[in-house]
Amino acid sequence: MPAVSRARSKERNRQKILDSAMALFRERGFEAATLRDIAKAAGLSTGALFANFADKNEIFLIVVEQENARVINVMREAYDETLDLPGRLHQQLMRGYEYAQINARLILSAFVMKWSAGQTAQTGLNEIARMSDMVRYALLDTLKAAVERKELPANAPIEAAAEILEDLCFANMRRAFQNSREPATFDVKHLSDSVTLQVKLVIAGLQHA
Template sequence: MRDVASPSPAADVDGEAPRLNRRQAAKVRTRQKVLDAARQLFAERGYEPATIRDIAKGAGMSTGAVFANFQDKAELFEAVLSTDMIKLAETLKSAAAAETTVRARVLAALTAGYHASLEQLPLVQAVIARSWFQPVAAEMRIRAAIKPLISVVTDTLQAGVGDRELRQDADVRLLGEMIYGAWLSNYRRAAYDGWTIQQLTDQIGKQTDVILAGALSRQ
């Protein structure tokens, strides 16, 4: 009878994540250093002024090491954005969960978003600015990256339908996209008018009230 080989140390056993060998672990660490350095520079300078050379310097490595992990600056930017959007979505979810009414949950989530991202305003500006000039494929990837944020809002609205705070025929997808669009547009007031988080919160509260006015349950 043929012996059955034992799983190698790198194999996935009982659902556990496969262990990395030394070379793979080093590559993961290098990639993370590049991402951390890029995130810091994008947050401080925005997209265009942050060069690959400066990102490499911030990571303590050569530009070749950066290009060994990312095809170009655009791919690096998308990787930073995707990671940050996942974390930001979790922040929004946690904030929303602490409230009871649909309006309070939506506003708590969006206010938490302002708190988490306003210190990185150049990065937010870069996301908005690039959205008008990037290739279609890049646009689709960015939409996928921000989808978790919009989902927090739409899921909250859907719960409001279930709780009968909102009408049963409310188009939660459209309402969620409108609220997210209003939330994102307010960053211009922070960038050019110096609005504080409190001013942004007050504004998105008024915008949310207008957007949801026709969807509120009459019960």
């Protein structure tokens, strides 16, 4: 097989593995999704899996990284200039939560990795931190735009506000999943009401800082 064809075949196999892993991590979480199951779902042998990835941790972290990017894209795409500032922030956060719902077990598994041992745990922690950073940057961009539109004072401490909203984002997600009977669902109405109040309080603080 020519080198170009081999490279394309290898890339197709990698994507098959990642796609099947994503589906299984969403369905079962990290621990319950075995390498044998991932390979079978991809229509490949475990040998083909190990030809592309070192272990399940590597697969999981790549999947988490890809999903991080998708969540941030969803939040950025939810930005709507026709809404007032509270409405814009609320919509961005809620779209992120709605997307996170389908990844509940994946997200919870990622946070569990914070308490794992060894270098892989640190790598997993880095991926979680990267997701947190990207959420903060997306919200900070919205606050910067609000300053430019004179919805907030020029000297408003928007960096601190973005950090507060970032912390609230993940605290809300954790509570929503903890309080739900099924990990992949949560009370959207209750969450929406909480986000509305939190956003209003943060904006009020910015306007009077």
